[in-house]
Amino acid sequence: xxxxxxxxxxxxxxxxxxxxxxxxxxxxxxxxxxxxxxxxxxxxxxxxxxxxxxxxxxxxxxxxxxxxxxxxxxxxxxxxxxxxxxxxxxxxxxxxxxxxxxxxxxxxxxxxxxxxxxxxxxxxxxxxxxxxxxxxxxxxxxxxxxxxxxxxxxxxxxxxxxxxxxxxxxxxxxxxxxxxxxxxxxxxxxxxxxxxxxxxxxxxxxxxxxxxxxxxxxxxxxxxxxxxxxxxxxxxxxxxxxxxxxxxxxxxxxxxxxxxxxxxxxxxxxxxxxxxxxxxxx
Amino acid sequence: xxxxxxxxxxxxxxxxxxxxxxxxxxxxxxxxxxxxxxxxxxxxxxxxxxxxxxxxxxxxxxxxxxxxxxxxxxxxxxxxxxxxxxxxxxxxxxxxxxxxxxxxxxxxxxxxxxxxxxxxxxxxxxxxxxxxxxxxxxxxxxxxxxxxxxxxxxxxxxxxxxxxxxxxxxxxxxxxxxxxxxxxxxxxxxxxxxxxxxxxxxxxxxxxxxxxxxxxxxxxxxxxxxxxxxxxxxxxxxxxxxxxxxxxxxxxxxxxxxxxxxxxxxxxxxxxxxxxxxxxxxxxxxxxxxxxxxxxxxxxxxxx
Numbered sequence: 001x002x003x004x005x006x007x008x009x010x011x012x013x014x015x016x017x018x019x020x021x022x023x024x025x026x027x028x029x030x031x032x033x034x035x036x037x038x039x040x041x042x043x044x045x046x047x048x049x050x051x052x053x054x055x056x057x058x059x060x061x062x063x064x065x066x067x068x069x070x071x072x073x074x075x076x077x078x079x080x081x082x083x084x085x086x087x088x089x090x091x092x093x094x095x096x097x098x099x100x101x102x103x104x105x106x107x108x109x110x111x112x113x114x115x116x117x118x119x120x121x122x123x124x125x126x127x128x129x130x131x132x133x134x135x136x137x138x139x140x141x142x143x144x145x146x147x148x149x150x151x152x153x154x155x156x157x158x159x160x161x162x163x164x165x166x167x168x169x170x171x172x173x174x175x176x177x178x179x180x181x182x183x184x185x186x187x188x189x190x191x192x193x194x195x196x197x198x199x200x201x202x203x204x205x206x207x208x209x210x211x212x213x214x215x216x217x218x219x220x221x222x223x224x225x226x227x228x229x230x231x232x233x234x235x236x237x238x239x240x241x242x243x244x245x246x247x248x249x250x251x252x253x254x255x256x257x258x259x260x261x262x263x264x265x266x267x268x269x270x271x272x273x274x275x276x277x278x279x280x281x282x
Numbered sequence: 283x284x285x286x287x288x289x290x291x292x293x294x295x296x297x298x299x300x301x302x303x304x305x306x307x308x309x310x311x312x313x314x315x316x317x318x319x320x321x322x323x324x325x326x327x328x329x330x331x332x333x334x335x336x337x338x339x340x341x342x343x344x345x346x347x348x349x350x351x352x353x354x355x356x357x358x359x360x361x362x363x364x365x366x367x368x369x370x371x372x373x374x375x376x377x378x379x380x381x382x383x384x385x386x387x388x389x390x391x392x393x394x395x396x397x398x399x400x401x402x403x404x405x406x407x408x409x410x411x412x413x414x415x416x417x418x419x420x421x422x423x424x425x426x427x428x429x430x431x432x433x434x435x436x437x438x439x440x441x442x443x444x445x446x447x448x449x450x451x452x453x454x455x456x457x458x459x460x461x462x463x464x465x466x467x468x469x470x471x472x473x474x475x476x477x478x479x480x481x482x483x484x485x486x487x488x489x490x491x492x493x494x495x496x497x498x499x500x501x502x503x504x505x506x507x508x509x510x511x512x513x514x515x516x517x518x519x520x521x522x523x524x525x526x527x528x529x530x531x532x533x534x535x536x537x538x539x540x541x542x543x544x545x546x547x548x549x550x551x552x553x554x555x556x557x558x559x560x561x562x563x564x565x566x567x568x569x570x571x572x573x574x575x576x577x578x579x580x581x582x583x584x585x586x
Contacts, residue, residue: 009386009387012387013387013389016381016387016389017389020378020389020391020395023395023398023399024395024398024399026458027398027399027401027402027458027462028398028401030413030414030417031413033417033424034413034416037424045422046422047422048427049419049422049423049424049426049427050424050427050428050431093301093302093305094302096298096299096301096302097298097299097301097302099298100294100295100296100297100298100299101295101299103294103295104291104292104294104295104298105291105292105295106292106293106295106296107292109295112299112303119306119310122565122568122569123515123516123519123568124310125519125521125540125543125561126317126519126561126562126564126565126568127310127313127314127316127317127561127565128313128317128543128561129316129317129320129543129547129554129557129558129561130312130313130314130315130316130317130318130319130320130558131309131313131316131317132547132554133316133320133325133331133554134312134313134316136329136331137331149305149309150305150309150310152301152302152304152305152309153302153303153305153306153309153310155306158302184291184294185294188298209404212406213405213406213407213408215406215407215408215521215522215525215526216521216522216540216544219544219548220544220547220548230406231406231407231408231409231522232408234406234408234409234412234526235408235412235526237412238412238415238526238529246416246419249412249416250416253409253412253413253416256406256409257405257406257409257413260404260405260406261405264401264404265397268397271400271404272393272396272397272400272466275400275463275466275467275470276466276467276469276470277470278467
């Protein structure tokens, strides 16, 4: 009996590890092909599109890539400005809003929280036509502020921060700060914010990534080449001008994906923990 | 004195939520109402900001959207693509969850697998779409290369002109990007189930399969429902992958409602009014699901 159970366990492990290894290959393979092909010439790629050996055409692919409309440095800078701006707005103002919900008793607080939960799930995409028309009228198209300022109101982040604050911000601490004569806004910045750091860091990662990856609204609002973000820039690789330049396309993709790879593998521990937390809270 | 102090503190509650409320009203609420109104107007043409309400037939845009074969097709595609990605996604995520949380067999390297499986989720969807477009290239893309060298195919297959192949690939990309996320959510849900329930069942002689179906699944009900509905909302807004993978083609096979709305409003004759009407139709569908989620979460929050 014991023996049967043992072999049963071995069989289970063989199956489980085989599936996991196959899925690992499935996750990594597209990116490995991309990385290697970005060093190969278009001719080499046309002969054999899969190779595990890098070639020597990285620089020539780069000059083809940059010789056309694709400008990764500009895209990177634009995406950086928007993502940093909206992350800062989301994290700071969500903490402030959550603080208002937790630290003070005020009329309409419950209703306000209910409204936040109601609008949490509604994606910006379905109201984009009105948003575009509004921005067009006030001449805010091709202005990064149109993509940054809306992040001040981030219902899901407020929800998450509120849950965190309820469990880890002792209200007595605020009272003693008041006795010491600290102003309310000062108390928030000096006492509440440092306690919120772990929650803010988690939310900052996800806010940054989703802002960095966002395509729909930036495509609508940013029509000027010099304002293109990284995802819009990537779309250019799909165009006719790069049709026959396989090596350059792979290199362009590598340049857009590499920064995310570096950030992800450096922070993966926190990111995975953050995703798991979202599931428990949700 | 104390009474007065308590009263004056309430002020800060309003004051500190003010930035959120203002930003929400200006950038969310107003555009929503504006979109709803535009659905009843004749607003079209690039850069046009003057419009009139359609007084004769107020629902003209809604009717024409609902009668537009492309919209009907895009709605069907969106639902189809979502189902084609969600069923394998939840199945695999549940299977991996069962394996990774098994009490009898501890699998080593779980941390590594979680990091690798979740990874595609964090990569820009636009880049992923273009990457897969290159991978499935014809006649010399990597997938064709693989299929030819291994002898599965004798001549290269043009994935981009075959409707079924295109839909399968889009659904696969969505599946590939999201199963790791779903798995992590489900695992954290299982870890939240009290271990005593499992111990008691194990003493009663339940095997792994029984434990999974009779304890894990019923206890995960809320999280499964949450996953289902958020995935559905995301799926109904699918844009990046279908837009950039094959531009909605071939023959509109990967045209989703979001791509349809974009095309109506920002290409051709810039039919903002039609796009707004289509948005509102999607909005209503999504609002129904949001309502369900809201009820679920409120119950959970009160139990806290």
